[in-house]
Amino acid sequence: MDSFLSALKISLWVATSSTLLVALFGLALAFVLARCHFRGKNFVDAVVTIPMVLPPTVVGYCLMMLLGREGVIGAPLYRLTGWSFVFTWQGAAIAAFIVSLPLMVRVARSAIESVDEDLIRISYSLGKSEWETFVHVILPLARGGIMAGMVLAFARGLGEFGATLMIAGNIPGKTSTLSLSIYSAFQAGDDAKAEQLAWVLTGISVFVIYLSGKLSRGRWM
């Protein structure tokens, strides 16, 4: 029971942290891709989408090259602070953030693009700036899709395995999430435990999909 609660706590901590990051960066990226026109837009779109199609172990490997103790960012960080993302729940959160960001961006972008352009023009004609129009018109009308994107990102973060294993490892009580615990239990031949954990994760995922569907069918859509 202790290990189950520990895995659940770590999973929720990792998924929540990554979802907060996804909400911030994902919404900004979704807005830029939906409303701005600039050279290289397709390239930015492709870079954001890549983690969706790459094998999770490749994503994990790239994160190690970036954040590992000898990585591009990880090395100076370790030298300056003595701390590293490797084998920490923060590393797991970054891995979950990277793989769930594309989901949020795609869903939120679609929601923002579906806001009637006439409403945006009318807002400008009534003296509102682009930021005021975003806050008072676009965000409320795209809210359902944005919330659905965040919920999907949370579910993806909760179920992350490959990239998490690469950068954070599978340390009981520290980085061993529900997904990783299922793997450990299965490897150890503890089928009952693996099944229990699998049901819990399935239940949470089903609930999340249901919630995402309800949110995306928002009042104003």
Added chain:
Amino acid sequence: MDVTIRLKKSLEGFTLDVHWTSQEGIVVIFGPSGSGKSMTMQAIAGFASVDEGYIRVGERVFFDSSARIDLPPQRREVGYLLQNYALFPHMTVRKNILYGHHAPGQAIEEFHEMITLFQLEGLENRYPGELSGGQKQRVALARALMRKPRILLLDEPLAAVDIAVRKVIRMELKLLQRKLGIPMVLITHDLGEALALADKLIIYEQGRVVQEGEPMEIITHPLNERVSELLGRITLHTEHVFSF
């Protein structure tokens, strides 16, 4: 308040090249679909760029390509009524009307004046989805006028209105313009509407002004065969044409 419009824009397969002025009252731009009416309206509002031109309403210059003046839509003080009204569906009638006001908390008296003027009593807390077409139009007008715009632009204002009530709304629009005294520019492809509402009629075709002037003058003295065709070769019974 006089209005001066001079616009030039070249697109693939279409060129807009128009120049007209108006002293006061309701200007109606009449012409077939694709003649450049909407492009003109959007250029005045600041939503469409043009290659060169000059747009002035009263003493305020909205656009002057030679002086590199191009005010953003937010600063043009244009009231814009779209065909679909574009009411914010997530805001009540009250919030829609007060949306453009710089200090909505201090606009209670003005707000109630608008409610009375447009007969919207009892609808303040309703959402656009709960309103009829006519009510939506009145809310959209109130919202546009709450900001005291310099000019009011109306894009096919009667297109979505039942034929039975069009005459009533035409009269209401005419009376509103007289009461407020601000210039109105209205676009339509409905000849009856154009003749009934216009103080000045401007006929567009293929991106150009083919004739402009008082409606009666144009009907009795069309410049050429094409203008006659656009006016549908109407035989005049003026008491019918000019009744609202």
